[in-house]
Every structure is written in C-alpha cells, then in structure tokens.
Amino acid sequence: MKTKLLSVPYLVWMGVFMIVPLLMVAYFALTDDNGTFTLNYITDVGQYANVFVRSVGLSVIATVICLVIAYPIAFLLSGLKQHRSMTIVMIIMLPMWMNFLLRTYAWMSLLGNNGYINHVLGLIGIGPYKLINTSGAVVLGMVYNYLPFMILPLYSVMEKIDPSLYEAAGDLGCNSRQVITKVVFPLSVPGITLGITMVFVPAVSTFIISRMLGGGSNLLIGDLIEMQFLGNAYNPHLGAAISLVLMVIVLLIMTLMNSFDNEEQVLV
Amino acid sequence: MKTLGKIALVLVLLFLYVPIFVLIVFSFNETKSRAVFSGFTFDWYIKLFNNRIIIRSLINTLIISAAASIISTVLGTFAAVGISRMRKLPKKLILGATNIPIVNPEIVTGVSLMLLFVFFTARMHFEFGFATLLIAHITFDVPYVVLNVMPKLAQMDPNIYDAALDLGCSPIKAFRKVVMPQILPGVLSGFIMSFTYSLDDFVVSYFTSGPTTQTLPITIYSMTRRKVSPEINALSTILFLVVVIALLVRSGMFRVMEKRRNRQ
CATH class of the missing domain: 1.10.3720.10 (MetI-like)
Structure with a gap:
C-alpha cells in the first residue's frame, strides 16, 4: 500500500497540468465569454473547412511520399549485416538531432527566389522558378523533417523478419515480386501503421513548416490555432474549438491505424 | 527491390545532407548572399558569440532542460x-x-x-x-x-x-x-x-x-x-558539430562497453 503512494506526486502533477488543461480546451470550445454553453465556435470551425482539407491533403501526400521512399530503404537495410545497417540508420537519424527550425531554415535559403537552387538553375540558363511559398515547398518540408520517422519503424519491423521465410516462399514457387507482396508486406504492416502515425500526426498539426516554406497562402490547421492564441485574431474560444477538432482527427487516424494492426494479427 | 533500395538510399542521404552542407558552407560567406560564395570569413561566428540574446537564450535552454529533466526523472x-x-x-x-x-x-x-x-x-x-x-x-x-x-x-x-x-x-x-x-x-x-x-x-x-x-x-x-543573417548558419554549423561529436562519443562508449562485456 505504501509503495503505491510514491506515484501520488506524479498523478497530482499530471492531473493539474495535463488533464485540467485539456478539459479547459474543451470548456473554452463549448462556452462563450460569459461562460454560457454554446456550439457556435464548433460550427464556426466549418468556415475553415478549406484549411482542414489543405492540411489533411498535404499531410497525406507527404506521408505517402515518405512511405514510398522509406519502404525500399528499410528493406535494403534489413538485409544488411547489423553493424552496417545500424551505422546507416544512425546517419539517417543524425539530422533529426538538429532543431527542426534550422532544418527548415536550410530549405528556406535553398528554395528562396534568390536562393541557391535558382542560382544554379540560372547558371545553366533556366528559371528562376517560384519554389518557396508554394504548397509543394510545404510538402517538401514535411517529408524532409519526418522521413526518418517512417524509415525507423519500418526498419525495426523488417529486421525481425526471418530471412529463411523468403527462401521458403521462393521454394514454394513465389517469384521475387510475390515474396514482397505475400511475405514482406503483410509482416511489415505494424511498421507501416506506426510510421504513418509518426509522420501524419506531426505533419497535420505543424504550424512552422507552413509558415516558413508556404508563405501566407498555405495556411494549415496549426497556423489557424496559433493565430487564435498569439496572433492578431485573438479568440481562444475558436482556437480551442479548432484544437478539439484537430484532436479528433488525430484520434481517428490512430484508431484507424490500430484497427489495421489488429486485423493482421487475427489473420496470422 | 534491393537495387531500388540502394538508389533510394543514396538519394535520401543526399536529400538529407545537402541542405545542411549548403547551410554550413554559407556560414563562412563574406556577404549575406545565400547563392553566391564571394569569400571566406569567420565574421558571423564572432558576431554570434557577441550576440547577447542568443547566448542568454542558450543558457536559459540549458538551465530549463537540466532542471526539467532532473525533476521529471525523480517524479x-x-x-x-x-x-x-x-x-x-x-x-x-x-x-x-x-x-x-x-x-x-x-x-x-x-x-x-x-x-x-x-x-x-x-x-x-x-x-x-x-x-x-x-x-x-x-x-x-x-x-x-x-x-x-x-x-x-x-x-x-x-x-x-x-x-x-x-x-x-x-x-x-x-x-x-x-x-x-x-x-x-x-x-x-x-x-x-x-x-x-x-x-x-x-x-x-x-x-x-x-x-x-x-x-x-x-x-x-x-x-x-x-532579416536573413548568416549568424543562423553559423549557429547551425556549431549545433551540427555538437550533435555529430555527441553521437560519436555515444557510439564509442557503446563499443567500449561491448568489448568489456565480451572480455568478461
């Protein structure tokens, strides 16, 4: 009984600084300045449907690109000797240890109208192109910042697959493509779902990448929330309502991903 | 899939490192241009170390991170x-x-x-x-x-x-x-x-x-x-070096520990 009490300070802390603030978000979203219940702010979120569509759309594109790039790399790494693959994984993860603002800033200066890419293109006589402040630049920023989050879970799942399974599948008449689709793919589903969550959740809620690379015309959900709390459009009620909707989106995607995992387990 | 993986790996490593590399190169650039390298200088590093706001916020970050992680570890x-x-x-x-x-x-x-x-x-x-x-x-x-x-x-x-x-x-x-x-x-x-x-x-x-x-x-x-200032590039370069050194020390420590374990 006594030992259990050791967790009391933690429980109190998390109650006060995590549960209460989240309840406050819900409270602000559902009341007006006088504290009376209203659904106005929730319905107001509907006005920003285009921002939600853009956020989810760009994040889905970035997640798919990450998956397509990361999958063959993770498969290649899983076949290497462990000390070699660990070294390469470390090299892939290394830029992640630098603050993401600096990583994004690097692309800001590369993509800028007077940036390095346009300069190089100019030398061979093409351009300049408008690269920065486009939705493409935002997707690029997302892929650049979150790609390692896709490679890592895929690699750690594929690394555990017994390579003799590939031989067995081959002996039983699978061609190399069928080995991928019938053996590697089903066994890597937990890595795929975890990778999708780890890329999609930060991408859909970012507000800096869009501001630094997307200019003013590529507003995302995160920017919208930030503007309600720290920007000119100060309105914590609306901001809380948008945050609430964002949490629901994240929860939905995670439940969806979890359900895929469980189905696979039932099949196996 | 293997060859595809190799090509993808090379491209991804370029994709991950070229921006950082360009950032580092331009931290030594004489002018503020982000496209033309006109001459070598350490000026931005000197400016960075004399920038009180940056030094102050670095100290804040270290104090807060240390305090928060120690309290969190106990709690x-x-x-x-x-x-x-x-x-x-x-x-x-x-x-x-x-x-x-x-x-x-x-x-x-x-x-x-x-x-x-x-x-x-x-x-x-x-x-x-x-x-x-x-x-x-x-x-x-x-x-x-x-x-x-x-x-x-x-x-x-x-x-x-x-x-x-x-x-x-x-x-x-x-x-x-x-x-x-x-x-x-x-x-x-x-x-x-x-x-x-x-x-x-x-x-x-x-x-x-x-x-x-x-x-x-x-x-x-x-x-x-x-306004764009190459001081950010200088700061990035320093932080990148710190990260590389920290990770090398860490993996070196792992190797020493493993050797000891093998000997035992």
Whole structure:
C-alpha cells in the first residue's frame, strides 16, 4: 500500500497540468465569454473547412511520399549485416538531432527566389522558378523533417523478419515480386501503421513548416490555432474549438491505424 | 527491390545532407548572399558569440532542460515504482493517460497549458516566464521517464524486494540497494530522453514562454522571421558539430562497453 503512494506526486502533477488543461480546451470550445454553453465556435470551425482539407491533403501526400521512399530503404537495410545497417540508420537519424527550425531554415535559403537552387538553375540558363511559398515547398518540408520517422519503424519491423521465410516462399514457387507482396508486406504492416502515425500526426498539426516554406497562402490547421492564441485574431474560444477538432482527427487516424494492426494479427 | 533500395538510399542521404552542407558552407560567406560564395570569413561566428540574446537564450535552454529533466526523472521514477505495484485496471488507466502528452499534437499541449497559465495570471501575481516554461517542460518530459522505467520494473522479480525487507533492509535501503541498480538503465535513458526533448522543444515553449525568458529554439524562430543573417548558419554549423561529436562519443562508449562485456 505504501509503495503505491510514491506515484501520488506524479498523478497530482499530471492531473493539474495535463488533464485540467485539456478539459479547459474543451470548456473554452463549448462556452462563450460569459461562460454560457454554446456550439457556435464548433460550427464556426466549418468556415475553415478549406484549411482542414489543405492540411489533411498535404499531410497525406507527404506521408505517402515518405512511405514510398522509406519502404525500399528499410528493406535494403534489413538485409544488411547489423553493424552496417545500424551505422546507416544512425546517419539517417543524425539530422533529426538538429532543431527542426534550422532544418527548415536550410530549405528556406535553398528554395528562396534568390536562393541557391535558382542560382544554379540560372547558371545553366533556366528559371528562376517560384519554389518557396508554394504548397509543394510545404510538402517538401514535411517529408524532409519526418522521413526518418517512417524509415525507423519500418526498419525495426523488417529486421525481425526471418530471412529463411523468403527462401521458403521462393521454394514454394513465389517469384521475387510475390515474396514482397505475400511475405514482406503483410509482416511489415505494424511498421507501416506506426510510421504513418509518426509522420501524419506531426505533419497535420505543424504550424512552422507552413509558415516558413508556404508563405501566407498555405495556411494549415496549426497556423489557424496559433493565430487564435498569439496572433492578431485573438479568440481562444475558436482556437480551442479548432484544437478539439484537430484532436479528433488525430484520434481517428490512430484508431484507424490500430484497427489495421489488429486485423493482421487475427489473420496470422 | 534491393537495387531500388540502394538508389533510394543514396538519394535520401543526399536529400538529407545537402541542405545542411549548403547551410554550413554559407556560414563562412563574406556577404549575406545565400547563392553566391564571394569569400571566406569567420565574421558571423564572432558576431554570434557577441550576440547577447542568443547566448542568454542558450543558457536559459540549458538551465530549463537540466532542471526539467532532473525533476521529471525523480517524479517519473517514483511514479513508475508506485504504478508497478498497482492492480491491473488502475495501472492500465494511468499508463493510458501517461501516453496522452506523447500522442497528442504538440500544439494542443502548448495551447492547453497556455489556457491554464492565462487563468492563473489573471487571478494571481504570476507571469509567463521561467516558471511556466519549467512546468510545461516537466509535463511533457515525465511520461518519457515513466515509460522508460516501467519495463525495467516489469522485468524485475518483485520477490527480491520483499526478500530484502525480510532480511532486515528498511524500505528506503531496499529501494536503493535492490531496486535502483536494476532499473538504473531505464532511469538513465528516461533522463537523457527528457533532456534532449527539452533542449529541442519549440512548439510547447512557444506558447508557454514569456517575453523575459526565451529558449534557444524560440530565439532561432524569431531570427528566421526577421532579416536573413548568416549568424543562423553559423549557429547551425556549431549545433551540427555538437550533435555529430555527441553521437560519436555515444557510439564509442557503446563499443567500449561491448568489448568489456565480451572480455568478461
């Protein structure tokens, strides 16, 4: 009984600084300045449907690109000797240890109208192109910042697959493509779902990448929330309502991903 | 798939490193141009070291990260020990709640804490600054400690602790001599994780800091918003080198430890 009490300070802390603030978000979203219940702010979120569509759309594109790039790399790494693959994984993860603002800033200066890419293109006589402040630049920023989050879970799942399974599948008449689709793919589903969550959740809620690379015309959900709390459009009620909707989106995607995992387990 | 993987790997490494490389090269550029390299200089580094705001925010970041991760480690380790002794249902509920700050979008964590702090500042003599930042950092750090220590406790045989008590240890001594050595790796990795998350955090700090106490990521952000200055490039270069050295030291330490283990 006594030992259990050791967790009391933690429980109190998390109650006060995590549960209460989240309840406050819900409270602000559902009341007006006088504290009376209203659904106005929730319905107001509907006005920003285009921002939600853009956020989810760009994040889905970035997640798919990450998956397509990361999958063959993770498969290649899983076949290497462990000390070699660990070294390469470390090299892939290394830029992640630098603050993401600096990583994004690097692309800001590369993509800028007077940036390095346009300069190089100019030398061979093409351009300049408008690269920065486009939705493409935002997707690029997302892929650049979150790609390692896709490679890592895929690699750690594929690394555990017994390579003799590939031989067995081959002996039983699978061609190399069928080995991928019938053996590697089903066994890597937990890595795929975890990778999708780890890329999609930060991408859909970012507000800096869009501001630094997307200019003013590529507003995302995160920017919208930030503007309600720290920007000119100060309105914590609306901001809380948008945050609430964002949490629901994240929860939905995670439940969806979890359900895929469980189905696979039932099949196996 | 293998050849595809090799091509993709080379391209991805280029994609990951070329921007950083360009950033580093232009930290030595004489002019502010981000496209033409006109001449070599260390000026931006000298300017950086004389920039009081940056140095001040670096010190703030180190103090807050150290304080937050130490407090989180103590709070989280005790919590994990307590939780591990609970029955199945409360354990499951608490661990589920522990996951919330990790899973929740950072911006929501930041905004929710800001709402709480605004509530306090409106009613008490209390300002956004060091205290709010520290509270916010501890809040997103502790779950990492709890989740790192819990598995170590689960691996431990609970009878050992009881045996130590039977053999005359006081509960504190039993904890120090029996439990602590077994969970130490989890405690340490929880500490390191929370320290690095605190160092790197921008989003939550952005919503919970005041004008007086800025952390380095916040200063970097306001630098990127203002006029372009190669000081950022110089700062990036230094931070990149720190990261490379830290990771090399870490992997070197692992290698030494492995060799020792093999010898034994």
